[in-house]
Structures are given as structure tokens and as C-alpha cells.
Amino acid sequence: MRDFLSGFEAYAWEEPSRSIAERYGLAEEDIIRFDLNTSPYKPVETLREVELEEIDIHQYPDTSYSSLREKLTSYTGFSIDSFVITNGADEALDIIAKVFIESGDEAVISTPTYSYFRIVTEVMGGKPKYVMRRKDGFSDDIEAILEGVNKRTKVIFLCSPNNPTGNLTPERDVEKLLSETDAAVVVDEAYYEFCGRTVADLTRRYGNLIVVRTFSKAFAMAGARVGYIIAAEETVRWLNKVRPPNSLSIPSLKLAEKALEHVDAVKRNVRLLMEEKEFMNRELSALEGVRVFPSEANFLLVKFLETPADEVHAKLMQRGLILRNLSSVPGLENCLRITIHKPENNRKLLASLRHALRSM
The missing domain is CATH 3.40.640.10 (Type I PLP-dependent aspartate aminotransferase-like (Major domain))
Known part of the structure; x- marks a missing residue:
């Protein structure tokens, strides 16, 4: 084995949805991944033709x-x-x-x-x-x-x-x-x-x-x-x-x-996600003690000014809503990253986040 591996910090693998569901007594299909920056829309036309x-x-x-x-x-x-x-x-x-x-x-x-x-x-x-x-x-x-x-x-x-x-x-x-x-x-x-x-x-x-x-x-x-x-x-x-x-x-x-x-289908889905991003940006920015950073991608970086992000992350995870916790990254203290999802899932996240902040 190469000597450097003894002190090497490996990539932090994301926890599988199945193990999260088992830990909190949830159904795996109820886990919503806001932490992976992937698209919520399957490339239906592409899959159909292969x-x-x-x-x-x-x-x-x-x-x-x-x-x-x-x-x-x-x-x-x-x-x-x-x-x-x-x-x-x-x-x-x-x-x-x-x-x-x-x-x-x-x-x-x-x-x-x-x-x-x-x-x-x-x-x-x-x-x-x-x-x-x-x-x-x-x-x-x-x-x-x-x-x-x-x-x-x-x-x-x-x-x-x-x-x-x-x-x-x-x-x-x-x-x-x-x-x-x-x-x-x-x-x-x-x-x-x-x-x-x-x-x-x-x-x-x-x-x-x-x-x-x-x-x-x-x-x-x-x-x-x-x-x-x-x-x-x-x-x-x-x-x-x-x-x-x-x-x-x-x-x-x-x-x-x-x-x-099928680039037109890709552009259509991108447009939907960017519209949802603007909605999420407005709604999150309206929350007290929350700062949302401008983003040119399909995710938003959110900093919690009054509430520990670790606790917010944990409360949302208990509900099956998985965000990316970046609080341990230098320069991103108390920050969570949110992937833009389908409208119904985004609204579920907002409702749960509001509830979590009120309870803390």
C-alpha cells in the first residue's frame, strides 16, 4: 500500500437513501435528494429510443x-x-x-x-x-x-x-x-x-x-x-x-x-429548473436569518445566520429531505446546499424548513 494513503482524506461518499430511510423509519421512496445536484427529470425521449x-x-x-x-x-x-x-x-x-x-x-x-x-x-x-x-x-x-x-x-x-x-x-x-x-x-x-x-x-x-x-x-x-x-x-x-x-x-x-x-428537451427541463430556482431563491430569501447566494447553476447555497445549520440539516433529514451540509468546509461555515427539485418537492422542503426554523 502507498504510504500517503494512511493520511489521505478520501471523497466523502453520499449516504444511500436506503440506509437513511431505515434509520428514520421511512420508506425509501419518500427520501428526496436535495444534495446530489442531479436532475429530477428523467430523459424520457432518450431512454425511449435506446x-x-x-x-x-x-x-x-x-x-x-x-x-x-x-x-x-x-x-x-x-x-x-x-x-x-x-x-x-x-x-x-x-x-x-x-x-x-x-x-x-x-x-x-x-x-x-x-x-x-x-x-x-x-x-x-x-x-x-x-x-x-x-x-x-x-x-x-x-x-x-x-x-x-x-x-x-x-x-x-x-x-x-x-x-x-x-x-x-x-x-x-x-x-x-x-x-x-x-x-x-x-x-x-x-x-x-x-x-x-x-x-x-x-x-x-x-x-x-x-x-x-x-x-x-x-x-x-x-x-x-x-x-x-x-x-x-x-x-x-x-x-x-x-x-x-x-x-x-x-x-x-x-x-x-x-x-x-434531444437538446430541445434538455433546454426545456433546464428552463423549468431555472424558473423553480428563482422561486426558491425568493422564498428562501424571505426567511428570517437566512442568506441565499446568487447561483448560475441548478442549486442554491444557503447560509443560516441565527440557527446552527447542522441542526437544520438533521431536522430535515428526519423528514426524508436530504440537503448537502457544508458547515465543516472552510469558508462555508453554517451553510447548506440545496439542489433545485420538482415544484411539489421544493414546496415540501420550504414547508418543512419553515417548521424547523420555528421550532428552534
Whole structure:
């Protein structure tokens, strides 16, 4: 076993709905997950058109994933050689770390943000260097990031919209990093479809920009595990050197290809969720002692000013309403993250939250 594992902090896995239900004497189907940032709407059109009996499940997939890359060309406007297809966005981050990070290298991480940036860095023997986001809405401190860059810095990790704060990194800030450092600048755009704003066009001018996306969020395919990278063609060639063969199943590939034929349905569901987000923002902001941060994604970060967030989280969990408790994360003290759900579930959460706050 590698020595570093003895002190390594693994990813905090979400507790299964079944065990939560058993603990509180609830039915599993009554558990509502507001903690996963997944879509509450199944991709019905996509599922209907993928005929599993027609899939050659006894064969390996086309390991170049050429059919999916062709469809991504139409969806994004980038050339077929600008993509690396991955088993979700997490594998994309693994691949990037394998290419750029060795023992003793550093990765600058604008934090609080997605914890997997730290994990892939440490697994490769690198050292995370954290730069705290500004307190005025969690914007990236670009000057502090640049000050943190040195000859050992190989990667700068950003997330836009950022998980869990929901804010964007402006394109001008990303370009400043690209132009003033040789490090790979990785921008996780897992929530891109919810805001429609991307820095991917900068890959046409900067070989050190790598954009990561996923089918898990707006496309509602978290269970299929499909992601992709957009980068300059030379960068893609390096990434493909360490990409695992056959890491995507044929059913997952077919689902992703069909999903790209139903972008209108994706946009419709995104519109519904964004309308609900605005409703939830208004209702939560009206609660006494609650601050809601602006978000460009399908979730809201909520800070409790007068009530311990741990207690709020526990009371809601007893009712089968599971929120993401971020209180132990530096910079997010007393904060919970709420995924936007279907209208009826959002209203159930609001009623339960009001009841919980009155009782505390």
C-alpha cells in the first residue's frame, strides 16, 4: 500500500437513501435528494429510443468513441479532434492529473470548490495550494492565484459555475491566467447548460486551457457516467495517451448520442429548473436569518445566520429531505446546499424548513 494513503482524506461518499430511510423509519421512496445536484427529470425521449436488445453488448465499444465525438461537434461547434470522451467528469479530472502532475508538483485550487480537484492532485503525489475565494460572493481572487503560481505549479483548477457556491468565473479572468502562466488551467463546466456561458472558445487560442463537461447534470444522465474534455488538439493527443481503453459502456455511449438528438428537451427541463430556482431563491430569501447566494447553476447555497445549520440539516433529514451540509468546509461555515427539485418537492422542503426554523 502507498504510504500517503494512511493520511489521505478520501471523497466523502453520499449516504444511500436506503440506509437513511431505515434509520428514520421511512420508506425509501419518500427520501428526496436535495444534495446530489442531479436532475429530477428523467430523459424520457432518450431512454425511449435506446433499444437495449439491439446493442452488441457482447462486444467492446469503439474505443475512439468517434460517433459521440461527431455528435459533440454539432452540439459545441468544435472539431472532432478537440474532444476526449470520459467516464464522467471525474475520470476527466483523473486523466488531466495523470498528464500534468508528478510527485512534488503543485496545483492551485480556488476554494471552496469541488473536492475532487484535491483528490486527483494528491493521488498523483502533488500538493494542493488553496487560494480562498473572496468573501463578497465567492468570486475567484485571480491576483492571489497568480501570486501562488511558481515553477512547481502544473495545474490551476477552477469551476464555473462553481460547486458549491454557484458563481461564474468571468472569461477575462480565465484569459488572464492563461496568458500569464504556463500551467494548465482546468475549468470544470459541469453546470454549463444551466447558464449558457463558457470559456471553451479560448481553447482555440490557448493550448493550456482544458474544459471539462458532463452529461450528468442538465442532460439528466448521472447514472450513465459520460463526460468529455474540450481542449486544443495537441493537448487532446497528450490526454489520450493516458485515457483508459473501454471505460465507457456501449449503452452509456448510445444514451449520450441519443441525448444530443434531444437538446430541445434538455433546454426545456433546464428552463423549468431555472424558473423553480428563482422561486426558491425568493422564498428562501424571505426567511428570517437566512442568506441565499446568487447561483448560475441548478442549486442554491444557503447560509443560516441565527440557527446552527447542522441542526437544520438533521431536522430535515428526519423528514426524508436530504440537503448537502457544508458547515465543516472552510469558508462555508453554517451553510447548506440545496439542489433545485420538482415544484411539489421544493414546496415540501420550504414547508418543512419553515417548521424547523420555528421550532428552534
